[in-house]
Amino acid sequence: MPRTIALIVAAGRGHRVGGALPKQYQSIGARSVLRCTLEQFSGHPAIEATQVVIAASDRVLYDAQTAGLVLRPAVVGGPTRQRSVLNGLEALVDDPPAIVVIHDAVRPLVSPALITRAIDAVACRLVDGAVACLPVTDTLKRIEGERIAGTVNRQGLWRAQTPQAFRFEPLLAAHRAAAALGDSEDTALTDDVTVAERAGLEIAMVEGDERNFKITTADDLERARREAAPRPETRIGTGFDVHAFGPGDSVTLAGVTIPHARGLVGHSDADVALHALTDALLGAIAAGDIGLHFPPSDPQWRGVASERFLRHAVGLVAREGGRIVNVDLTLICEQPRIGPYREQMRARIAAILGITPSRIGIKATTTEKLGFTGRNEGIAVQAVASVEMLVSREAP
Ligand code: MG
Secondary structure, eight states, rough: OOOOEEEEOOOOOOOOOOOOOOOGGSSTTTTTHHHHHHHHHHHHOOEEEEEEEEEEEHHHHHHHHTTTTTOOOEEEEEHHHHHHHHHHHTTTTTTTOOOEEEETTOOTTTTHHHHHHHHHHHHSSSSSSSEEEEOOOSSSEEETTTEEEEEOOOTTTTTEEEEEEHHHHHHHHHHHHHHHHHOOOGOOOHHHHHHHHHOOEEEEEEEEOTTTTTOOOOOHHHHHHHHSSSSEEEEEEEEEEOOOEESSSEETTEEEEEEEEEEOOSSSSSSSHHHHHHHHHHTTTTTTHHHHHSSSSSSGTTTTTTHHHHHHHHHHHHHTOOOEEEEEEEEOOSOOOGGGGHHHHHHHHOOOOOOTTTGGEEEEETTOOOOHTTTTSSEEEEEEEEEEEOOTTOOO
């Protein structure tokens, strides 16, 4: 893959959004618009480094909002977008990349796939650049004063977005040539493809993305907030455990002590049901297994009530922002009979999980006298848990 650097243009001063801060520094959810954008590029596997162009007056805001991100030192933009991009390109001249991918800071919902499309088009095809484009779907009118003066044929017309990817050297040359013409309003070029076209570079189009819209108005900012809002996602975990019968006069299952001719062998209280359930919850949040959190070799867990393990898993789920939706257990044994204790078990587990018994399933089955459970050598339990979590849309 050719060396690729992202150039993010964040020096703009749009005033249509309103609010005390420039739009790229306003928040969508927990992060600013700029930070959302930067994370998409700095975390992209094809991008080696990210260069940002900012307004001189935004330095303090910028430093605060990019804490923890690995970025090249920001450079200050110029009076026009064209000049800002040129400043960004000049900052890369000492160790020039093969490809530079330019993007507006105020398109925070750019997807990794779109970034890849733009870079790949330049890396894999014989073109100097590639621009993300979308078809024009509305009918276009030419207006003079307040009257319709005509209809523009939209055939062959596309809307240009960023990212726009270019071979670095020809783009730099094009920008330098454009800058030599001066920065007056009528020569200010609104995107980099326009600069590249003027220089006669060959530019391909790649399919853009409607979600990758530019935040221009307060409505756009609201839309970005809605679209970036975390969505609920259901995670599933399973657990399985076995304990052998041994000496004793009772077994503890799902936190309920049941008189029985034998006990269960185990380091803790051998509550095979709560162990399986603990693993199911840990599985739902991909947090390892019960042995990882409570090593059987550690003497401090000897004889301890397994409720403690389950409470630990419940705490981890909460810490991850998860909500336990329901759990379901299947107890596999010939003895003891589970039915008489089912409601007690549901109530016990409900109390530990902090959810209603209607979300706790307890089922019992035998293995028709087959296998170790059939021979009454021990008890096996299967458990499944579902956990709802809020996940940001950009998360992979
Ligand atoms: Mg166990």
